[in-house]
Amino acid sequence: MCGIFGMIRQSPFSSNELLQGLKRLEYRGYDSFGFASNTGELTKHIGSISDFIDKINQSEATTGISHTRWATHGGVTLQNSHPHSDCNERFFVVHNGIIENYEELKNELLSRGHVFKSQTDTEVIPHFIEEHVKSGLSIEDAIKMFIKISKGTFAVLLMEKNKNIIYAMKRDSPLVLGLMKDGFAIASDIYAFSNITNRVIFFDDNEYAIINQNDFGIYDSYGKQIKKDFMTFSWNKEENLGNYEHYMIKEIIEEPVAIERLINSLNNEQHDTVEKISSLIKIRKVLFVACGTAYHASLLGTSFLRFAGINADAVIASEYQNYMADKNTCVIAVSQSGETMDVIKALQAARASSAVICSIVNVPHSTIERMSSLSINIKAGQEICVASTKVFTGQAAAILYLSGAKIVTLQKLLDSVIKQKDVIKKISEDLCKARDIYVLGKSEGYALAREIALKIKEISYIHAEGMMAGELKHGTIALIEPGVPVISIIFNNNEDMISSTKETEARGADIFAITNKPYPGKWNFVIDSEDKKLFFIAAGTVGQLIAYYTAKALGRPIDKPRNLAKSVTVK
Numbered sequence: 024m025c026g027i028f029g030m031i032r033q034s035p036f037s038s039n040e041l042l043q044g045l046k047r048l049e050y051r052g053y054d055s056f057g058f059a060s061n062t063g064e065l066t067k068h069i070g071s072i073s074d075f076i077d078k079i080n081q082s083e084a085t086t087g088i089s090h091t092r093w094a095t096h097g098g099v100t101l102q103n104s105h106p107h108s109d110c111n112e113r114f115f116v117v118h119n120g121i122i123e124n125y126e127e128l129k130n131e132l133l134s135r136g137h138v139f140k141s142q143t144d145t146e147v148i149p150h151f152i153e154e155h156v157k158s159g160l161s162i163e164d165a166i167k168m169f170i171k172i173s174k175g176t177f178a179v180l181l182m183e184k185n186k187n188i189i190y191a192m193k194r195d196s197p198l199v200l201g202l203m204k205d206g207f208a209i210a211s212d213i214y215a216f217s218n219i220t221n222r223v224i225f226f227d228d229n230e231y232a233i234i235n236q237n238d239f240g241i242y243d244s245y246g247k248q249i250k251k252d253f254m255t256f257s258w259n260k261e262e263n264l265g266n267y268e269h270y271m272i273k274e275i276i277e278e279p280v281a282i283e284r285l286i287n288s289l290n291n292e293q294h295d296t297v298e299k300i301s302s303l304i305k306i307r308k309v310l311f312v313a314c315g316t317a318y319h320a321s322l323l324g325t326s327f328l329r330f331a332g333i334n335a336d337a338v339i340a341s342e343y344q345n346y347m348a349d350k351n352t353c354v355i356a357v358s359q360s361g362e363t364m365d366v367i368k369a370l371q372a373a374r375a376s377s378a379v380i381c382s383i384v385n386v387p388h389s390t391i392e393r394m395s396s397l398s399i400n401i402k403a404g405q406e407i408c409v410a411s412t413k414v415f416t417g418q419a420a421a422i423l424y425l426s427g428a429k430i431v432t433l434q435k436l437l438d439s440v441i442k443q444k445d446v447i448k449k450i451s452e453d454l455c456k457a458r459d460i461y462v463l464g465k466s467e468g469y470a471l472a473r474e475i476a477l478k479i480k481e482i483s484y485i486h487a488e489g490m491m492a493g494e495l496k497h498g499t500i501a502l503i504e505p506g507v508p509v510i511s512i513i514f515n516n517n518e519d520m521i522s523s524t525k526e527t528e529a530r531g532a533d534i535f536a537i538t539n540k541p542y543p544g545k546w547n548f549v550i551d552s553e554d555k556k557l558f559f560i561a562a563g564t565v566g567q568l569i570a571y572y573t574a575k576a577l578g579r580p581i582d583k584p585r586n587l588a589k590s591v592t593v594k
């Protein structure tokens with residue numbers, strides 16, 4: 024997680040300009056932020072940039088580096104906020120990733136008299152550079168040495184006090200250089216500077232760069248200069264809140280339009296890609312690799328593909344090591360951000376075993392898209408709320424489309440669900456009083472049960488468990504007491520679902536049914552669809568609205584829930 028952003032320009036820029044770029048990376052973490060400039064300024068704050076940007080004293084500089092943090096090593100404190108520096112405050116470093124052998128490096132540096140001020144893994148970097156420069160190496164050679172002996176992942180920007188140079192290095196964590204009229208921007212992703220330039224160079228692993236106000240060089244880990252051409256990218260329009268209270272509700276309401284855009288694109292500009300992936304998956308085993316909500320879309324997708332006679336499975340990316348892929352496997356990574364480290368690591372392993380790599384992403388030009396032979400973009404537009412909603416619906420729809428099913432009526436169905444959002448709002452005023460919520464589903468409904476429970480947990484902070492309905496009686500039913508809410512996803516009066524639901528009701532549970540035929544529980548939400556697959560996609564939207572209104576009733580910070588980040592770029 025964490026976002027890094029640096030600028031080096033011929034004419035001075037304000038700290039506000041630097042922070043505006045950093046603010047665009049805030050979705051990568053918002054525990055704390057900080058920046059350093061060539062004029063000696065070093066500023067750090069706990070909390071998110073948005074809350075401080077107007078209060079920061081303005082200063083001007085020609086070189087600056089900045090960081091927005093999602094804490095991994097060390098608590099959320101000023102000392103642990105980036106930039107970090109060496110003993111003499113000569114080198115300043117911002118870092119995204121994890122230096123896995125930092126304890127070993129730190130002990131070595133401590134034994135040489137270095138004094139550490141933070142509990143972070145990052146702080147070893149400036150001390151390491153200081154130590155090796157003291158012993159006679161150039162800064163560049165010290166960087167090469169660091170790349171050689173460090174383990175783990177990093178995108179690092181380093182600057183020297185009073186100097187107009189930015190050094191950068193990268194392994195696994197993303198890093199991209201942007202060309203500006205009077206200098207360069209460098210960041211975790213292109214979004215940081217997509218309002219300034221669309222000419223970029225993506226770094227590959229174990230490369231480093233030396234950038235001054237007029238020029239730059241990119242080198243491999245042996246110091247050999249690499250020639251890389253700038254590429255240009257196009258970017259979707261930027262989103263703003265408009266009259267909505269939260270991005271989450273705006274993004275849910277956008278779902279029908281986003282689905283219409285997706286279907287158009289799959290039928291037209293992405294038609295060839297769809298055809299190629301469809302041919303691949305007919306003759307190969309499909310293995311979806313994803314995390315969180317994208318995993319739940321994949322799980323739903325496996326049912327869609329199996330129904331179409333395609334052999335499909337889904338694995339949580341961080342558990343990929345337990346799966347065997349080979350040249351007969353088509354690994355499909357599903358990811359909103361296209362930057363999730365667990366997914367990237369799984370794809371690296373899949374690539375090593377000669378599997379074909381495809382992906383379904385939302386953010387264009389992302390690492391996962393660039394790692395794939397074929398990639399479908401779900402065209403949901405920017406998703407700003409940390410909790411994924413319109414992208415989940417788009418991912419599920421894209422997989423359903425790949426299975427050959429018709430999805431033209433999905434847009435109308437989602438419209439009809441959203442029109443009834445006040446019904447859901449009312450019931451959520453009840454649900455928000457719960458300590459625990461159980462969500463039950465079967466088959467496709469199980470994926471939805473997991474997704475709805477995740478949505479409730481991440482934004483309302485109520486404990487929720489998404490379960491296979493038939494599994495409940497094998498243990499978890501012990502937790503059902505009078506008044507415990509059970510959300511049951513029942514399509515066409517499915518007998519197994521009804522039995523499991525009744526079993527909880529017999530123990531006093533309050534039943535909240537998401538169904539297409541009324542169920543006599545405490546509350547029903549009826550989705551008007553006889554199409555099983557579309558019903559389950561629409562049930563996701565109902566669950567998103569339940570989570571939203573429950574969190575709203577509790578006054579939670581819906582778009583930026585505690586401890587989370589939109590893009591999870593560490594293992």
Ligand code: AGP
Pocket residue numbers: 314315316317318357358359360361362363366409410411412481587588589590591
């Ligand atoms: C979504 O609501 C979650 N915040 C999270 O589970 C997310 O889906 C997961 O981290 C995967 O992210 P990705 O789609 O960007 O790969």
